[in-house]
Amino acid sequence: MVLAQLGGSISRAIQQMSNATVIDEKALNDCLNEITRALLQSDVQFKLVRDMQTNIKKIVNLDDLAAGHNKRKIIQQAIFNELCKMLDPGKPSFAPKKGKTNVVMFVGLQGSGKTTTCTKYAYYHQKKGWKPALVCADTFRAGAFDQLKQNATKAKIPFYGSYTESDPVKIAVEGVERFKDENCDLIIVDTSGRHKQEASLFEEMRQVSEATRPDLVIFVMDSSIGQAAFDQAQAFKQSVAVGAVIITKMDGHAKGGGALSAVAATKSPVIFIGTGEHMDEFEVFDVKPFVSRLLGMGDLSGFMDKIKEVVPMDQQPELLQKLSEGNFTLRVMYEQFQNLLKMGPIGQVFSMLPGFSADLMPKGHEKEGQAKIKRYMTMMDSMTNQGNTRLPVLELDNSNPKLMNESRMMRIARGSGRPVREVMELFEEYKRIAKAWSNMKGLGKMAKKGDMSSLSRNMNAQQMSKALPPQMLKQFGGMGGLQNLMKQMGSGKDMMGMFGGGDK
Numbered sequence: 001m002v003l004a005q006l007g008g009s010i011s012r013a014i015q016q017m018s019n020a021t022v023i024d025e026k027a028l029n030d031c032l033n034e035i036t037r038a039l040l041q042s043d044v045q046f047k048l049v050r051d052m053q054t055n056i057k058k059i060v061n062l063d064d065l066a067a068g069h070n071k072r073k074i075i076q077q078a079i080f081n082e083l084c085k086m087l088d089p090g091k092p093s094f095a096p097k098k099g100k101t102n103v104v105m106f107v108g109l110q111g112s113g114k115t116t117t118c119t120k121y122a123y124y125h126q127k128k129g130w131k132p133a134l135v136c137a138d139t140f141r142a143g144a145f146d147q148l149k150q151n152a153t154k155a156k157i158p159f160y161g162s163y164t165e166s167d168p169v170k171i172a173v174e175g176v177e178r179f180k181d182e183n184c185d186l187i188i189v190d191t192s193g194r195h196k197q198e199a200s201l202f203e204e205m206r207q208v209s210e211a212t213r214p215d216l217v218i219f220v221m222d223s224s225i226g227q228a229a230f231d232q233a234q235a236f237k238q239s240v241a242v243g244a245v246i247i248t249k250m251d252g253h254a255k256g257g258g259a260l261s262a263v264a265a266t267k268s269p270v271i272f273i274g275t276g277e278h279m280d281e282f283e284v285f286d287v288k289p290f291v292s293r294l295l296g297m298g299d300l301s302g303f304m305d306k307i308k309e310v311v312p313m314d315q316q317p318e319l320l321q322k323l324s325e326g327n328f329t330l331r332v333m334y335e336q337f338q339n340l341l342k343m344g345p346i347g348q349v350f351s352m353l354p355g356f357s358a359d360l361m362p363k364g365h366e367k368e369g370q371a372k373i374k375r376y377m378t379m380m381d382s383m384t385n386q387g388n389t390r391l392p393v394l395e396l397d398n399s400n401p402k403l404m405n406e407s408r409m410m411r412i413a414r415g416s417g418r419p420v421r422e423v424m425e426l427f428e429e430y431k432r433i434a435k436a437w438s439n440m441k442g443l444g445k446m447a448k449k450g451d452m453s454s455l456s457r458n459m460n461a462q463q464m465s466k467a468l469p470p471q472m473l474k475q476f477g478g479m480g481g482l483q484n485l486m487k488q489m490g491s492g493k494d495m496m497g498m499f500g501g502g503d504k
């Protein structure tokens with residue numbers, strides 16, 4: 001993601017300042033100039049950047065800070081706060097309510113990624129147990145219905161549209177009625193786009209909106225326009241009651257930071273960002289965790305959320321039971337691999353999971369990582385299982401690494417058509433992951449309700465620190481940083497501490 005470059009530049013600037021022997025006016029100015037350059041390159045409006053600089057200098061008055069003050073931490077927190085302020089529209093978006101009928105209308109220019117985003121939005125909610133449906137009211141672009149139909153079919157989401165009807169209002173109304181009757185709780189209406197903002201587009205939008213009375217109108221825009229997003233978002237807001245914004249193509253454009261800050265300046269909340277063409281390349285946008293991740297400080301709340309997503313609800317009690325017994329068998333690992341693969345390209349989350357190393361699925365090489373997991377699973381398919389054994393031990397259900405002797409490895413290699421070297425590698429990976437999970441032993445007992453949220457509530461910083469890969473713990477600022485972070489998460493207060501907590 002191009003944003004990673006922006007984040008990288010900002011973190012480097014902070015790091016350089018931290019490395020300076022004395023943090024004086026010059027060190028602070030150098031750092032702020034570097035950050036300014038990075039933000040301007042990302043097309044953030046000059047005024048916003050200048051205001052940010054002024055505010056930080058006001059907060060961090062080096063002369064007033066007594067010698068004992070942790071200047072580095074104060075500066076870091078000021079930068080974190082100012083970046084959050086820059087991206088915060090100051091008001092939340094309407095949140096659809098699960099189980100009730102919600103009509104959500106999507107608007108945007110042609111090619112902004114609207115149709116793709118409608119399906120991503122539906123798919124995201126479907127995974128969380130909603131009952132979404134898609135209505136194609138785009139009668140302007142030939143092929144729009146086919147595209148929506150294709151996407152919807154792939155994601156197994158019901159859809160409605162017509163090849164012959166040319167009135168978008170009629171289709172929208174019919175589709176919404178149909179899905180209301182079918183008790184869908186998230187009815188998504190995709191509307192036509194135009195190459196540019198023009199009267200006919202806005203008129204059509206108004207008519208569809210009046211006829212379907214959406215609970216939420218989502219404006220979809222392409223991040224490549226950078227700070228010009230301000231004018232575009234304003235123009236749409238003036239024509240229809242835009243309640244939220246989704247910014248697409250954040251994976252390919254250097255101007256993502258500019259687009260995000262410009263939309264925030266229109267006081268419209270950005271709720272998701274699109275980070276690729278695939279259905280699950282779609283991320284919730286939440287200012288503080290986003291800035292924290294942007295600056296390479298991780299996102300523990302997102303991490304917990306992802307764990308909940310990775311492990312389906314109905315399997316959570318079972319997994320917790322196994323973990324509480326310290327019984328991390330190859331079958332548990334196999335099931336975790338299955339869950340991970342279902343999520344698609346998840347390199348970024350992968351590195352956050354206890355014991356799973358970042359290099360198993362490095363950033364930008366998710367496909368190789370996935371292929372590797374698939375190879376591991378093929379080898380595991382050749383292990384003795386309830387269905388395929390005459391041997392006394394079911395390898396998949398065993399957690400004793402000593403069982404895996406040379407002859408077993410040779411047999412697994414033959415059975416799966418993979419070299420013995422790879423089978424050995426699989427066992428090394430298993431041992432490492434099992435060791436990391438064994439640190440979670442006992443946590444399952446705490447999860448009285450048998451769900452992951454209870455687990456995350458009950459986990460203390462020390463247990464968490466054992467379960468995290470060392471490089472990730474370092475990113476959180478060591479044990480101190482993690483404690484700080486978890487305290488703030490627990491109290492639900494400002495998560496500013498995500499940024500700090502270092503021991504310098």
Ligand SMILES: Nc1nc2c(ncn2[C@@H]2O[C@H](COP(=O)(O)OP(=O)(O)OP(=O)(O)O)[C@@H](O)[C@H]2O)c(=O)[nH]1
Binds near residue numbers: 113
């Ligand atoms: N890289 C990347 N491509 C995206 C993203 N979102 C959408 N696209 C691509 O952008 C192109 C246009 O997307 P569509 O969904 O067809 O655009 P649209 O806004 O519905 O277009 P109209 O229906 O004509 O208004 C497609 O090739 C999508 O695959 C994203 O987040 N990242």
